[in-house]
Amino acid sequence: MLRRLFSPRRAGPARPARTTYCFLGNRAVALTHSNLKIFLDVRDVGMTPHIALSGEWERHVERLLRRLLRPGAQVVEVGASMGYHTLAMAQAVGPRGHVHAFEANPRVLALLRDSLSVNGFNDRVTVHAAAALDEPGRVGFAVHPQHIGSGHVALAETVAGYPERFEARGVRIDDALAELPAVDLMRLDCEGSEPLALRGAEALIRRSPGLVMVTEWDAHMMGARGEIAGFEAWLRDQGLVHAQEVTPDGLRPLAPGSLAGIAHADLLLSRRPID
DSSP: OEEOOOOOOOSSSOOOOOOOEEEOSSOEEEEOTTSOEEEEOTTOSSSHHHHHHHSOSSHHHHHHHHHHOOTTOEEEEEOOTTSHHHHHHHHHHOTTOEEEEEOOOHHHHHHHHHHHHHTTOTTTEEEEOSEEOSSOEEEEEEEETTEEEEEEEOOTTTOTTOOEEEEEEEEOHHHHTTTOOOOSEEEEOSTTOHHHHHHTTHHHHHTOTTOEEEEEEEHHHHHTTSOHHHHHHHHHHTTOOEEEEEETTEEEEOOTTOGGGOSEEEEEEESSOOO
8 A cells, every 4th residue: 555645736747646645554664754675664653754754764863964974974874773873874975885774673773774775885794793892692672563762772661561571682883893993973872872882882982083873872771770969970981072962953052061961862972173
């Protein structure tokens, strides 16, 4: 069954409607605003309706990612989910660049891989079917079936209301990417495990002088895994001393030492000022 979205009628010869969303039974395929095909989980009510109907998700984050990336850039992504930002970054870095995408949720891995394949991005994206952590090993994972982006490393404080549980492989980025000389950008959205993922990537961070980070910041989820003020101090020790909030209206500078007081936001962290 095809669901078509029509642009407002304009004067001139009629054109065939552009198909932007196709229901395929247990999944759907949609066309993003940048003409990338993406497979979607039809049970999800968090991201799927927005991507299916508007072709967009977190447009302010995507806009910044595209502005920061250049052809040939090296990217590490933690929490690729269905791959909306993965596809955008793969398009931005071009055939000479590369994206290493870490994702542990088996419900989205097939969608992610098929989206990369149908867009011809298999040669510029490596999918790591694992959770990026500070120590390797098996970990519990929890997810809500209607919120596909909610998958997270399960703790007693975080699993209430998340009915699906499974075991996932945990890896250190420093182990998985030991041969990568440096990285230009890291994007993280792993539901509170950002401090663990970054501590497991300390060697890569230190050998990447031009690194910038675009990360979700959730004080509740992160606080369940460690002390946030201590994590902010650790970030400063890595030279990531410039922090800005990513908003639909642009970047908003944040005062040093203020991150512990932020409940939820998307942040840009860098070693040098970025306008």
